[in-house]
Amino acid sequence: MFFASDNTAPCPPEVLAALAAANDGYARGYGADPLTARATEMLREVLNAPQAVVHLVATGTAANALSLASFCPPWGAVFCHTHAHIAEDECGAPEFFTHGAKLVHVGGAHGRMAPAALAHALANTGESGVHGVQRGMVSLTNVTEAGTVYSAAETTALATLAKAKGLPVHLDGARFANAVVATGATPAALTAQAGVDVLSFGGTKNGLMGVEAVVIFAPDKGWEFELRRKRAGHLVSKSRYLAAQMVAMLEQGRWLAWAAQANAMAALLAEGLAARGISLGHPVDANILFPHWEPGTSARLRAAGAQFYDAPAPEGREGARLVTSWATTEADVAGFLAAL
Amino acid sequence: MFFASDNTAPCPPEVLAALAAANDGYARGYGADPLTARATEMLREVLNAPQAVVHLVATGTAANALSLASFCPPWGAVFCHTHAHIAEDECGAPEFFTHGAKLVHVGGAHGRMAPAALAHALANTGESGVHGVQRGMVSLTNVTEAGTVYSAAETTALATLAKAKGLPVHLDGARFANAVVATGATPAALTAQAGVDVLSFGGTKNGLMGVEAVVIFAPDKGWEFELRRKRAGHLVSKSRYLAAQMVAMLEQGRWLAWAAQANAMAALLAEGLAARGISLGHPVDANILFPHWEPGTSARLRAAGAQFYDAPAPEGREGARLVTSWATTEADVAGFLAAL
Amino acid sequence: MFFASDNTAPCPPEVLAALAAANDGYARGYGADPLTARATEMLREVLNAPQAVVHLVATGTAANALSLASFCPPWGAVFCHTHAHIAEDECGAPEFFTHGAKLVHVGGAHGRMAPAALAHALANTGESGVHGVQRGMVSLTNVTEAGTVYSAAETTALATLAKAKGLPVHLDGARFANAVVATGATPAALTAQAGVDVLSFGGTKNGLMGVEAVVIFAPDKGWEFELRRKRAGHLVSKSRYLAAQMVAMLEQGRWLAWAAQANAMAALLAEGLAARGISLGHPVDANILFPHWEPGTSARLRAAGAQFYDAPAPEGREGARLVTSWATTEADVAGFLAAL
């Protein structure tokens, strides 16, 4: 009954097997090994982006912050949702890596930027000449921090607003696999075809030990990205061990299978909560749930062995955040609902 | 015959076994797991520093740059050897993390700072009031980039010069295990007892997939370090997988055994080179050799399957850099010497 | 009829006279001259802060950004009003000088932070451990960008909220003289006695060519400030020419006389507008007015020679911003009202 985060679960056995297989003999360092090349090739195929530049890093914060820094100048504004991971959960990494860009918060229900709010923010930034920060880029998140998703059309609509101002678009896809499963869209339809210029493609929350890929659809930014990555201490010498995990996840469509399991378990949990009359703070599109239950419930569940985080709730209710993963089983869900 | 770098070798089987063992069930993220606590405890024991703050990161560049940033202000000078890793091989990571501190290069034969040169640099920096950068900190490297070591007394002598100016001391110990083996000194004698305030304790070059520890002997810097680490994208969520490797390396003295094998193979190689009348650019204290041989030799060796990097050499000679690792065998050495 | 800004007016003749007087013979550079010492002494007297550190700079943006950087770490949050100058009119200077601190916008009517809003922001920042930015400092503005003022009691109330969280307080006093005149409070009551730790004391908008003073009530920050100022290119070599202006402004209470004239002319203008039934967006506490008049009025006034900026207005009205200065005369006001 571990619903604290998708990063508390163990890794699928295929990941361990891949590491063991990769640990055979000598390999060139810093990404010049065959496994890194293979991971690059597979990501290009998955995203239908044969020209894309692909680089591996160990954390999602690094993937996001390096992506932003490569596309947004220090005097630029990054438009993101008020509760985006880059806004709330990275201790200012975007500001550090960009040398001081300003995050402009855009509202919208359920973790999704409202197009009108983005349009308003875009219209009202950079209008005072040299005195204010300039429009820099737009950063979306899919799956959002509220556990909801953007469809391909919704992504395109937001990206189109960005493009109308000449801005590049970043997508924080720490849970991108879950978004692909949830929307049924192709990976390409949610990214390059929608107008995304740079993608943080998550592996860690989907089952890897700590591997994310940055996919840059504008290849001319590749070398700058490499320099920024090295300079930030995010170029690993033994790249094969990151790449092996990424390859294992992409092979045989495992990345979608793992995400599908997480999403399915969340849906099952949502169903059980609904059956018990428990309302949710946000729609359950993917693998995160925000139940609002009777005060005291959280303590009771924890006493029964459940693990999860508190979350805000309306007056008179108690809020929690539940996250499922590839490792969540029907038994876990059943046990949790029983304890409830 | 792989002598290109100690980061091209595979990992010892114990590392893989430790990862597999760690992959059992759920664990709290961001370092709040038992394995991370165990790694911390073991490092404190190894270094005889029960109060030390310990944090894991994935790369040596991150370990170094975060260490410098936590102790040196943006207007400070970092005194380091001209050929230190932080000066030549990190693409300006120290400048990035410190927000623009200045590296002051200190000379000295065989990769070792000459005490007189350090004293001179310390005396001539920060003497023009507000107009020049201020003295910030001293950064040593042991094993040096030239493959030589500092004894405990030599470390103490340099650190004493720093302390006389009120400066903290950093030790880049990417190959610290090799230095401990080579000097026969205790880990404590080479660090806190010598005056080192913060240590980059290497794991990657000694056999791990990508794990370094930063050991801060001045515990009041701990929280600032944590914020800087998070902000730099170097706080990993699934810390157990870093910690498991570190624990495996420290258990049963493996870290010293692995380094001892690397050092022994380097000594064997040095002996063979000497027997063939091949001179070396630097003394072989640890696991790196810089032979100067007849022009054409490198091509011949590579044709025979040897891997290594070129290095500078005197007029009329050809230079190479050979690095041994835990994985180097006597057969590797014999094969290389035979090809020679 | 020049109401565009208090920085478009000429300087009072005393300023020119002071420069001419200062231009006599040789003087030591970088602030080691007698006039700079005199300016420091006078500011300490004016602010009743005999221990304060005082430094001159040429622009308000420099004064603000250097003040913030000296008190707030890169991972800190600066709490300021949504429409503060540091938030909207400095092109990210605070982020540049602090190396990426985050401005947290606090709402409140008429340009004034609402205490409840500040309390809420303080309570909701820095509560997620290492994952989010930490509470850094509070920055107030008096006179606010809306032309309103904080009384000594209001300043104290906000500073008290900051102090309760252990935070230092900055006051952007680009129009501090106008605030002193408007509130009738002593300079000390609006600053150190209220809990302000560092003050940007404005000279430029009050009639100088380009001189601001940073007054640091916590003397131990003085040296760091000096290093930051030099490093930012804001240590001027011929400091006597800045100091001479500051001294001329402070002598004989001219700084308050000039501000009083500006405030009085604004009051006169406000009276005239009220008499004509024109409403104002904000109370006219000092020297800035935000009239909302009939559409078309602005064009008509400009055709008559008036200069001013547009400003937002409610549906069906037209907004303008009028700023008076030491140089505004009753004739200017009368002329403007006549054109109206």
Place this chain on the structure above:
Amino acid sequence: MFFASDNTAPCPPEVLAALAAANDGYARGYGADPLTARATEMLREVLNAPQAVVHLVATGTAANALSLASFCPPWGAVFCHTHAHIAEDECGAPEFFTHGAKLVHVGGAHGRMAPAALAHALANTGESGVHGVQRGMVSLTNVTEAGTVYSAAETTALATLAKAKGLPVHLDGARFANAVVATGATPAALTAQAGVDVLSFGGTKNGLMGVEAVVIFAPDKGWEFELRRKRAGHLVSKSRYLAAQMVAMLEQGRWLAWAAQANAMAALLAEGLAARGISLGHPVDANILFPHWEPGTSARLRAAGAQFYDAPAPEGREGARLVTSWATTEADVAGFLAAL
């Protein structure tokens, strides 16, 4: 007998007169006034660069650091003389403004980069791929810190080495007028025609209160420069007062007349020193002298009222640095020599 620095002298009366004349009525802020336009136009004429972008700032450090930041990325190396002002006298401003670029010191006698040393540094930087900093730009100084000058041909030779590596060239011209007088070259021949891309055109050391111009010969960098200047707090609101000084200096060739007086007085002083058998550390090309005299001489001269700084000297001698300015008279020189 004030030879401490050219920034301790008063300003020529024309500067005061120009300020008084500029102080007439209202003027638009932030450089949108006619005087700023006039200064721009005059600098373009002087430099024979009709397309150049011109911006005024208050200090030489700001001019230099903003110039570097606009042309060199954070991971770039700035090649400059070991004793350049940017290397020794700006407390790391270049590193601050560039977000951490690395200054690579290039040697050469008498403050002048030796072409061979620059070629060597250029050849040995940026050759290790992503691991080391990249070649960024070259920064020359004319008049150098040693008081020597580069001829147009020497400037061209160094700039040609930079261009061969695709690098932009900065010229720190804090004493550019003195260099023009000393070389007899046209301003254009020492800058754009020689390959200089951005020039810090000094006014302060030549007699202004605190005004420098940045002249960017590559106009596409203009907007970025403006954003960086604003963000650094170096956009002054009352630009007319900077511009008035610059115009006064450029009108009627005064800038060269003032510099010619300074140079002539230095030559006279050099002659007098030579007649007394006092050797000099560097050739006296412009307005700075480095005499090496008998120990005890400095104290004696100071007792007689002379002001100057100490400087290094060979064993057994005592060193001093003497700087002349527009205000130095023949009587000053005669008095100094008499005291000697």
